[in-house]
Amino acid sequence: MTKFNLTDETVKVGDLKLDKSQFDIPKKVTILSSRVAPVYKNINGESIATDEVAKITCSVQDTDKIQALKDLGYSPDDLKSIRLEIVDNLDKLVKSVEKDELNSLVVELVNPEVHLGWRANSNGGGNWGGLKLVATDIKFIGA
Numbered sequence: 490m491t492k493f494n495l496t497d498e499t500v501k502v503g504d505l506k507l508d509k510s511q512f513d514i515p516k517k518v519t520i521l522s523s524r525v526a527p528v529y530k531n532i533n534g535e536s537i538a539t540d541e542v543a544k545i546t547c548s549v550q551d552t553d554k555i556q557a558l559k560d561l562g563y564s565p566d567d568l569k570s571i572r573l574e575i576v577d578n579l580d581k582l583v584k585s586v587e588k589d590e591l592n593s594l595v596v597e598l599v600n601p602e603v604h605l606g607w608r609a610n611s612n613g614g615g616n617w618g619g620l621k622l623v624a625t626d627i628k629f630i631g632a
Contacts, residue, residue: 495603496569498619512603514622515551517630521570523547523591525583545586547573549622552595572606572621573598582627599626 492513493500528541548570555565575582585591601624609615 493620495571495620495622500620507603507605509601509603512620514598514601514603515553515571517552517595517597518549518571518573519552519555520591520594520596521548521550523586523589525586526574542579542583545575545579545582547575547591549573572619574604574621574623575625575627576623577625595630596627597630598622598624599628600624 492511494513495515524546525542526544526546527538528543529536530539531537550565550568550570554568558565558568582591601622604621604623605617606619606621607615608618
């Protein structure tokens with residue numbers, strides 16, 4: 490089975506079977522940014538954010554690729570990021586996200602899966618485009 494790069498935007502997502510053995514999933518990732526995504530409720534036809542946490546979304550990079558580029562004397566600034574959603578054990582992470590304490594940390598993903606990525610547009614719609622990682626939790630492992 491062919492493996493794909495998670496940052497490849499030429500993959501035809503409609504043709505993919507999202508079997509994680511098809512993807513090169515990083516063992517360790519470095520968190521670039523993170524934010525709390527609230528649960529939205531439909532009230533009188535309007536989507537309203539609640540105080541409940543739906544997930545934590547992050548922008549991450551493959552830690553091994555970052556190190557390989559640095560070892561070769563290159564900057565990892567041009568390395569594409571990977572979208573990550575953390576969907577369980579959110580209570581232990583919310584305060585750290587709100588204080589930007591996760592940024593630059595190296596973590597291991599717990600039960601990572603590859604999902605289709607949804608790209609929202611400015612008029613409230615969107616479309617499927619690209620891929621994202623979804624993990625139930627993260628383990629802090631240091632650099």
